[in-house]
Amino acid sequence: MFADREIATGELEPCGLPEHEDCGLRLVLDRLGERWTVMTVAELSAGPRRYRELQRGLDGITQRMLTLTVRRLERDGYVSRVVEPTNPPSVTYELTPRGKSFAAIAGRLVDWARVEKPFIEASRRAFDSRN
Amino acid sequence: MFADREIATGELEPCGLPEHEDCGLRLVLDRLGERWTVMTVAELSAGPRRYRELQRGLDGITQRMLTLTVRRLERDGYVSRVVEPTNPPSVTYELTPRGKSFAAIAGRLVDWARVEKPFIEASRRAFDSRN
């Protein structure tokens, strides 16, 4: 798993890198783990959005968290931020090619999660009643 | 994206659920976002492991975090935990079918991350020097 490869030594490197490091995984997982990232990417995958639009689409997000989320996505190159110097200013967010590629992966996760949800919940209940 | 579906209202529900909820996403992302989950699953995808084996495979993990990580994976049904009542006891961890399915998704993430890593780092540097 984790892509085909040959292990000359017979030792399997689970992450697939000789350095036995975490590859660039943290780089990606750090974003993925944050509360609003996936929902924000999902929202933007439907098309460019302005700040308030985005906020309305993300039920319960605060302005602070929205700003932080899009900033970090911008920093990692998932999202582009375009400012129109009108008055009042208009800021539009849009997925970059990398963002769209990321969205495709995230989409699989979403679909998988939707299918597994009831079973995971059942597992938790079973585990909790055992303990 | 996020699987094909029709939107009767013309309104796109980014997460794909009428409830405009986060689907079962949090359920999955809560695990995925945790620091050792993916590496642990990767390790176990190479085969069953005993506690210490697992720890040796996960460079830098503390016992506390290892225990927490496998417990939560067990609770959600990704991992099965088998105790041999020997002396001293022997505990073996192994991926369940759900765990293997999850590992396949995580594997895509790992591969994607490995490819994108240098570009993401470059994006960060560019962003940081702009600000």
Add this chain to the structure above:
DNA sequence: CCGCATCCGGGATGATACTG
């Protein structure tokens, strides 16, 4: 060998208020 208990710091998140 396997795992739990306790203490602790830092980052993630949230509530609220304010600004060009």
Add this chain to the structure above:
DNA sequence: CAGTATCATCCCGGATGCGG
């Protein structure tokens, strides 16, 4: 409209030590 600033809170994760 599109953010900052500030304060409070929570919990992950690390360090350490004990127990079966």
